Amino acid sequence: MPSHNSPTSQSNTKYTIDVVAENALLLSWPAQISLSQHDEILNLQALLKQQLHEVIVETVASYHCLMIYFAFQHVTSEQLIEDIKKLANNEHRQLANLKSADDCIKIPVYYDTEQQWDLVEVAKHCQLSIDEVIQQHSSHVYHGYALGFTPGFCYLASLPKSLHLPRKSSPRVKVPKGAVAIAEQQSAVYPSESPGGWHIIGQTPVPMYQSNNGQFKATINVGQNVQFYAISKTEYIELQRGVNA
Amino acid sequence: MSKPYLEIISCNGQASIQDLGRPNAQHLGFSVSGAADEYAFLTANNLIAQQQNLSHIQHTQSACAAIEITLGQIAFKAHSACTIAITGADCQATINNVLVSNWQSHTLKAGDILDFSMPKVGLHSYLAVLGGFTGEISQQPWLGSFSQTKNEMALGFTGEKLTVGSKLYFNIRTQAQTQVEPKVASFNTSQLRNRPTPATQFYARDKLTLRFIASTIFAKMSVAQQTQFLATEYVISADSNRMGYRLNTVQQARSTSEQKILLEILRQQCSLSMPVTYGMIQFPANEQTIVLMKERQTMGGYPVLGTVMQTDLFRLSQMRPGEKVNFTLISHKQAQQQLNAFQNKLNFSVVY
Missing domain, CATH: 2.40.100.10 (Cyclophilin-like)
Structure with a gap:
């Protein structure tokens, strides 16, 4: 279980590199939700994908981790760790050309009590009115930290403290497509019907992915900013009709 | 010429199309998926390549999509001649009611019935075909793979769940060459039923x-x-x-x-x-x-x-x-x- 502490002279953050499988390295930063730390992770990810594409098969980023899948048949883990450190610590390294995070994706939400999801219960547990829950959830700008769980599911953080709740003690068997949900410090939209343990507070008519010509494009990508805004039932139905047209 | 296929004529277990999965789509949230037992999956494709006695096929055949059958209990009808291989959990498979060896390649004629019983040991069996299965007629690989993932079936990228009536199309490759005296590729398990064979030695005996x-x-x-x-x-x-x-x-x-x-x-x-x-x-x-x-x-x-x-x-x-x-x-x-x-x-x- 070799843990390689990275030198920190050129960088303020500290991460470790561990060989977690025959074909996978895990880079771990402190377990926290932090915008600057996440920017650094995405920067390093872009740099490694660009510079080491011959041996790196896939990379997956999250709040505080970067998983790197590599062709172990072509490079030893030791060599790859060396290469990663060298690239990461190069003072003159070009900041990878990341998509500007300035643009903010706006997601319309019908915050709904009729369908008897969890909005009423969330308000009760957080000791807020329903309008306050809606106001708090939609007034905040979220950041996409990780894609996963199901295709197109983007983990968004951080939820205002007043809305923090643990996951439901027993997960729902079916959460509908488009459900806008919260859990702990996070919010997300379910891209397709699936089981789920988060609290559903509304629904969006906006699809969470598009696919054509064999390509898959998530609506919200890691590193992007997101804001929700409330719409009425009529607007929801109209928008949904537009999506399905 | 219409595309060749096998049809599922009965199904009481679970079956899905599997290859080596889609490791490059994890950043989008897709499960890697793929054959549960790569040993049996790869062996099935190797047996086909060996039977064809063509080393260049080995290379392209090795990752071809196969049918992963869980707990047997499934039957297929061949709608055209083809070369297949059966590996994994031993389902006492029969072709037209005649018992055939597991861990071996076989040839099917149009109209042949291939039937799998429930295995006594193990879970997954593999049915591979020369050229590889594609599933539905116009099915293309999704993000590099034909593998079906239960939780992602509703997205509709990898065809329908396999069931009675499903037609499993496969690529026509050199199927015609099976007419030439086929070289039998097998681990010769038939005479050695009670002894561990090279194929089954891979697995744990007990714990x-x-x-x-x-x-x-x-x-x-x-x-x-x-x-x-x-x-x-x-x-x-x-x-x-x-x-x-x-x-x-x-x-x-x-x-x-x-x-x-x-x-x-x-x-x-x-x-x-x-x-x-x-x-x-x-x-x-x-x-x-x-x-x-x-x-x-x-x-x-x-x-x-x-x-x-x-x-x-x-x-x-x-x-x-x-x-x-x-x-x-x-x-x-x-x-x-x-x-x-x-x-x-x-x-x-x-x-x-």
């Missing part, structure tokens, strides 16, 4: 010891706690599937906190979701272990004690609820050597 690469959390545990984990015997739970194997302790659940294997203080370091990979040993608060398998999700939020090496995961995938496993440590170098040897032996060609 399986899972060799794993320790995580940093495991390294932070006390020696006593590490020893306790390594000494624990686990039973495969009935909730196990292609996503994950749930393992229950044989003894009554440990109750008091002194007996916990993982201290709360270490557990708290693992609350944020992070990327997870094949074979990771998740350790929820009830200390009943989950080993992540081929249809795992890409993110997880439980503490991870380590990662079971891949060649042992292929063995584990054939084990049934009620069977026993335990854990032992291995270095990542040893695990890499094992996987490398496995891939060389099975003509696994890495395609990126």
